[in-house]
Amino acid sequence: MARFKKTLSNWLNARHILIIQNEENFSEKATYKFTYAKIIFFAFLALVAVFALSFYLVNTILDQWFDPRYAERQTRQELVEMTFELDSLSYELESRDQFIQSIKKVLQGDVTTNEIPESQEVASSSDKDYTQLEKTDSIFKSEFERGTGGDFLLTSNMDDVELRGMYFFTPITGYISAPFDPQIEHFGIDIVSKKDEPVKSMADGTVVFTGWTQTDGNIIAVQHRENLISIYKHNSAITKAVGDVISAGDIIAIIGNTGELTSGPHLHIELWYNGSAVNPEEFISF
Template identity: 45%
Template sequence: MAPKKTLSNWLNNRYLLIIRNEENFADKHSVAFTYARVVLIGVSLFLLLMTGALFLSRTLLAQWFDPLFEQMEVNRQIIELATAVDSLELEVARKDVFINNIKAIVHGEDSIEGGTPREEMSLTGEQKLQEANREDLTYKAAVVDSQFRMEYEQLDQTAVSSIRSGNDQMPELFFITPLNGIVSSPFDNRLGHYGVDVVAKTNEPVKSVADGTVIFASWTMDSGYVIYIQHRNNLISVYKHNSALLKKVGNFVNAGEIVSIIGNSGELSNGPHLHFELWYNGNPVNPEDFVSF
């Protein structure tokens, strides 16, 4: 009895394909094969054809026969263009804020704080904390300025009148003119105006009247951007309503060195000018007695 053939035997049986000449039956070519090899080659060719057909259907054939392909391409380009336009709008808004700040500084006005509405909405918690800290520092600076004035107002007026005589006489010092301009409002301690207001051209630099060290440089509610400079012999010069400060606390400045830019900052300012004060031994003196504007 012949053994029963299995699928494995059927696939692995070796066969020989012979190609002969029809006229003389001469062997031309022969190929050895098994059904397993034929199945493997067939499956490989099928997968290759399917892959090629899928690739063509998504690329070349889609462009030729799919009516939605062109619309999909147009939609994709529209989305890319919309994204690019949105980015350009945001960049233009940022540049507008920057240009407006420059214009404000050029005209002696306060710079425009903040950015575009989208940027304000996207502030992180850390940025909000930094903003709160900045506002707290601004409030503290205003308190320092107010306390400075309060201490003077509590002084006896006789002490003010005596600083030009006796041992309290102000030492002979050579002062640099902080700003060349016109004095629009003179010194008058009876009215609480402890300095002089000097009007000059927009964006004029403000100079230190003598060598000294910056002891205060910040923004206050009343006087805007303010800078105090401590000089020798217990003398302090004060520069208020600036549009920008160029020095920081602790910086040493030489006589004639630019420390700020004339401006119109603060609630007590009604136009671009410099409010300049001189304080000797804690008392205000008339700057026009020592400085020629």
């Protein structure tokens, strides 16, 4: 037994030289010194590395081909993610619908001093009481200036970080004839431009209101993301309907001179963010 061990040790540790020669002139090209012990050691390391790499690939990249439970796990994970996303979307849609309904109440004149109703079926244009709408619109604007308009209060130091991060498309080119000034009940800006100039949406959104009033003429309102609503007044024509999904730059109206509060073709634009009137000049270059 001792002799066998000695013989095995001598065989493993015996030094050998591998010489690589040119076949034509027998000149040496390379020389390698080795023992069988080193060959076995490096072969074992290579085998361990190959096994580790194979194990990693089978459990990661190749998992979908070799593991029959992979598809089931992926499906369950996607179902869980979709469930959370659906709950989040449902909450966002509910909040947006409530906000849109409130804006509709304001535009239709169905608003009280300290309350904005949560729901009401939109009436057709032929059934609107324009006199009452004009009267309630004036009352609503007065409440804004006094700060008693419920959730719709004017704030100058509002948190508009998200709003400033949005990109706005210029709805129309021209010069500003009347700036934003809530002190005189002017909650938007007036832009004078060419006759029959198309009015474009300043951002992606959904049309939530179209109508006509004695004072403001043809009106269209668009709901954007981040609880932002843009309102365009005194148009000669409206090219979109309630419920239409539009993109930034889409034509939604034609500039006009409709309504009593106008002395010439121009566009009156209002921006309402989280229920507060903001100055469009701070976010859009005209």
